[in-house]
Structures are given as structure tokens and as C-alpha cells.
Amino acid sequence: MLVQEKIENVAKLVEKLNFAEKVERSLELIERAYEEFGEGLVVANSLGKDSSVVWHLAKRVSPNIRGFIVTTRFKPPETKQFMADEVSRYPELQVFCNDEEIPEKLYETNPDRCCEILKVRPTRQAVKEMGVSCWITGLRCTEGRTRTNFKEVEELDKGLIKLNPILIWYEREIWQYLALNQIPVNPLYAKGYRSLGCAPCTKIAQGVDERAGRWIGTSKCGGECGIHTKPLLDYQI
Numbered sequence: 001m002l003v004q005e006k007i008e009n010v011a012k013l014v015e016k017l018n019f020a021e022k023v024e025r026s027l028e029l030i031e032r033a034y035e036e037f038g039e040g041l042v043v044a045n046s047l048g049k050d051s052s053v054v055w056h057l058a059k060r061v062s063p064n065i066r067g068f069i070v071t072t073r074f075k076p077p078e079t080k081q082f083m084a085d086e087v088s089r090y091p092e093l094q095v096f097c098n099d100e101e102i103p104e105k106l107y108e109t110n111p112d113r114c115c116e117i118l119k120v121r122p123t124r125q126a127v128k129e130m131g132v133s134c135w136i137t138g139l140r141c142t143e144g145r146t147r148t149n150f151k152e153v154e155e156l157d158k159g160l161i162k163l164n165p166i167l168i169w170y171e172r173e174i175w176q177y178l179a180l181n182q183i184p185v186n187p188l189y190a191k192g193y194r195s196l197g198c199a200p201c202t203k204i205a206q207g208v209d210e211r212a213g214r215w216i217g218t219s220k221c222g223g224e225c226g227i228h229t230k231p232l233l234d235y236q237i
């Protein structure tokens with residue numbers, strides 16, 4: 001079983017495997033998860049480049065695999081348009097959004113709280129309402145300082161498996177896959193962004209760390225919104 005398997009120390013595979021071998025490995029991980037979890041296997045699609053790859057890989061395994069998108073009122077217009085296009089192409093993508101009132105500029109005064117309300121809560125809702133037993137993400141260990149310790153198969157919440165099938169891909173290999181398969185991407189990449197998020201918290205940034213443009217000027221700089229670090233099943237508000 002996927003969950004019982006110890007898939008550790010993948011760091012050395014980042015350099016060891018070539019592009020084609022990584023694609024094969026990712027497909028195999030998704031295939032095995034689909035055999036094990038069936039309808040309970042769902043892709044978390046953030047509408048970024050990595051999600052576009054993961055979504056395409058999952059569709060190669062089975063067109064029946066479903067997905068969810070968590071969006072917020074602060075997503076840039078380009079992302080909102082891309083989301084509308086993707087949902088019309090793939091009606092099996094369900095959108096979750098928390099419209100409850102929050103203090104003005106909470107993203108400045110308390111970005112952790114803002115992400116908790118606008119991103120983590122709708123993710124919990126998606127997991128619950130879609131009956132998710134295994135979710136697939138586009139996490140990569142070369143993305144930045146906060147992403148070096150993830151594993152390909154994780155169980156942060158007992159009973160909810162997280163599969164990170166492209167964990168060992170380089171940024172370059174993401175673009176390689178997208179180009180070779182002519183996959184449409186979020187138009188913000190053409191403007192120079194390398195990591196996408198909500199408009200007030202995302203800037204164009206250069207350098208080694210792909211996520212350096214996220215939450216610039218706050219304690220959260222280059223960090224995480226919480227969906228990969230906080231519990232999704234057993235939690236206290």
C-alpha cells in the first residue's frame with residue numbers, strides 16, 4: 001500500500017533522475033494512488049504552473065479524477081479568468097471560496113489569520129465535501145526554503161493521505177513538461193511572476209528562491225499559507 005511505503009530521502013533523486021524518468025515516476029505514483037483510493041483521490045489545483053502539470057498527469061492516469069480549486073476575493077483578475085477557463089474545460093474541478101467578512105487589510109496586519117480564513121478553511125471544506133481520502137498537490141522540494149522537507153507520500157492528518165508526485169522536479173522541468181504538452185498556463189507567468197498567490201501578497205521576484213515574491217515585507221516572506229502545514233481534519237478554530 002502506498003501509505004505504508006517509506007519513500008524517504010528523495011533529495012538525491014532530484015539530480016539523479018532525468019526528466020523522462022521523473023515523469024514516469026510521477027505517473028506511477030498517481031496510478032498507484034488511483035488504484036488504492038479511487039474516487040477519494042482528488043487533485044488540489046492552485047492554478048499555478050505546478051498544478052497545471054499535476055492536473056495534466058492525473059488526467060493521463062484517468063479522466064475521471066476530480067479536482068478542487070481554493071480561490072479568494074484577492075486573486076488577481078488574470079487568475080480569476082484562468083480559473084473560469086479551466087473550470088469550463090474541466091467541469092470536474094470544484095471551486096471553494098470563503099466569503100465571510102474579515103477586517104480590512106487583514107493580509108497586512110495578520111497574514112497568517114487571513115490565510116487561515118480564506119485558504120485553509122475552504123480547503124478543509126473541500127476535503128470534507130468531496131470525500132477526499134488522498135489529495136494530490138504540486139509541491140516541489142526545490143521551490144524554496146519552506147519546501148525542502150516534504151515527502152512524496154505524507155499523512156499529516158490521520159486518514160488523509162497527501163501525495164506530492166512532482167516533489168523532485170526542477171522548475172525547468174515543469175516548464176519543459178508544459179511546453180512539450182502545450183498546456184495552457186496562468187497568463188501571469190508571461191509578466192514575470194514565478195510563484196502565484198493573492199494580489200496583495202505576491203510580487204515579481206528574482207533569485208534562487210522561487211517563492212521569494214510571496215508575502216514580501218511580512219514575517220511570512222517566502223513562506224506558506226498553511227494548507228500544507230496545518231491539520232485539515234482534526235482542528236480547532
Ligand code: SF4
Binds near residue numbers: 111112115116198201
Ligand atoms: S495570500 Fe494574502 S490575501 Fe491571500 S489569504 Fe493569504 S494573507 Fe490573505
